Amino acid sequence: MSSNHPIHPDCARAIRRLMQINEPKRQDFLDLKTYGRDAYSEMGWDELQHYINEKTVVIVEQFEDEQNIMSALRWVARGLPPWLAIRKVRTDYAMYRYMKSV
Numbered sequence: 001m002s003s004n005h006p007i008h009p010d011c012a013r014a015i016r017r018l019m020q021i022n023e024p025k026r027q028d029f030l031d032l033k034t035y036g037r038d039a040y041s042e043m044g045w046d047e048l049q050h051y052i053n054e055k056t057v058v059i060v061e062q063f064e065d066e067q068n069i070m071s072a073l074r075w076v077a078r079g080l081p082p083w084l085a086i087r088k089v090r091t092d093y094a095m096y097r098y099m100k101s102v
Helices: 009-020 026-031 045-051 057-062 066-078 082-101
Strands: none
Touching (some): 009 066, 026 082, 045 066, 057 082
16 A cells, blocks of 8 residues: 555444444554554654644653654544544553563
8 A cells, every 4th residue: 555545444444333433442552553654653753743633632641652642643643633543642652561471
C-alpha cells in the first residue's frame, strides 16, 4: 500500500465503528488497527505538531513517553477523537508491556 493513501479503508471503517460504541471495551481498542503503514505512520514529531490544539493538548498532558504522544496524535490525524486516541494508545501500550513480560 502506498503512503499517498491517507488511511486503509478497513482502518477508516474500524474508526467509525469504534466511535459508534457507547462504552468501548479493551478488545474494541485492540481490534482497531492501521492495516499496514499509511501516510500517518511515517509522520514524525514536526508534522504531528500540527495536530496539537486546544482539543488535543490533553494527549501531551496524558503521556510522558514521546512515542505514546506521537502514536495518539497519529490516531487523531486518522480521525479518532482525542479521548479515544488516548485509550487506544494506553490499551496498546499495556498489551505491549504484557507481551514483553510473558
